Amino acid sequence: MRMTQEEDLDQVVRHRIRSLRVARGWSLDALAARCYLSPSTLSRIETGHRRIALDQLVPLARALGTTIDALVERDDDDVVIRPEPQSTPGLTTWLLSRERDLNGLSVAKMRITAERPVEGPRVHPGREWFTVLSGTVRLHLDDRVVLVHAGQAAEFSTMLPHAILAHDGPVEILSIFDRDGQRAHLAGDARPTPPPA
Known part of the structure; x- marks a missing residue:
């Protein structure tokens, strides 16, 4: 019954x-x-x-x-998330978390290639974290360039001007964004902040 x-x-x-x-x-x-x-x-x-x-x-x-x-809160019967890739030139993003999950945090897998347009670094409130699954990231962080290799992770204040680019070939990362990071990196409507003069 x-x-x-x-x-x-x-x-x-x-x-x-x-x-x-x-x-x-x-x-x-x-x-x-x-x-x-x-x-x-x-x-x-x-x-x-x-x-x-x-x-x-x-x-x-x-x-x-x-x-x-x-x-x-009722449990969702379907625990499997089936991410749909969202692509722009040089960047494919798979959102791996549901909107209501993780206290407002979003988890995304990103594949970045050399075709990604070079934009000015972004600045927004919060912190950002990513780990490199494959390839090497060229992280522009204010006036520094940091190479982050497969198996390594990076965490930084997003109040520093920052840009995440592929270095010597495609790179795949797993990233966690807070609400401000979601708006800047996942919404698609954020405008890059020009680098300081």
Whole structure:
């Protein structure tokens, strides 16, 4: 017999509460003390012998360092992301994360070739991180040029004028962008900031 949607959601919430508690290494007693429930009540909630009331969910979420939304959010059945390549001359990008994931961060794989137009370095708030999967990156960072080889990573403040180019052949990188980096590098509508005179 299929569970109702409400029962299914209830089970998901119970599983998340228990998983978060175990991940923190807390006993039932430890979590119960943090959310002002008795250990027996918490045990019955986790095992499904007691329904979860909203007035219990709020302190549970707070004690576990999460939100009610995160506890009750339905899991996507499809865990596989099928990225579609977005191409411009010299640059192909595969977005590897969903928009709502990673607290506003986006993960992208990028293939950069010599055909990428040379633009002025970009400047935007935040930090940027990438690792080189293959080839060598020529990273222009303010007035320096840094070569980053396969297997190496780079992290820098994006308030420094920066440009990521291929060096001696195509390069593939895996990059993590915050919201400002997404707007500058993934939106396609950002204009390069001219280098300082």
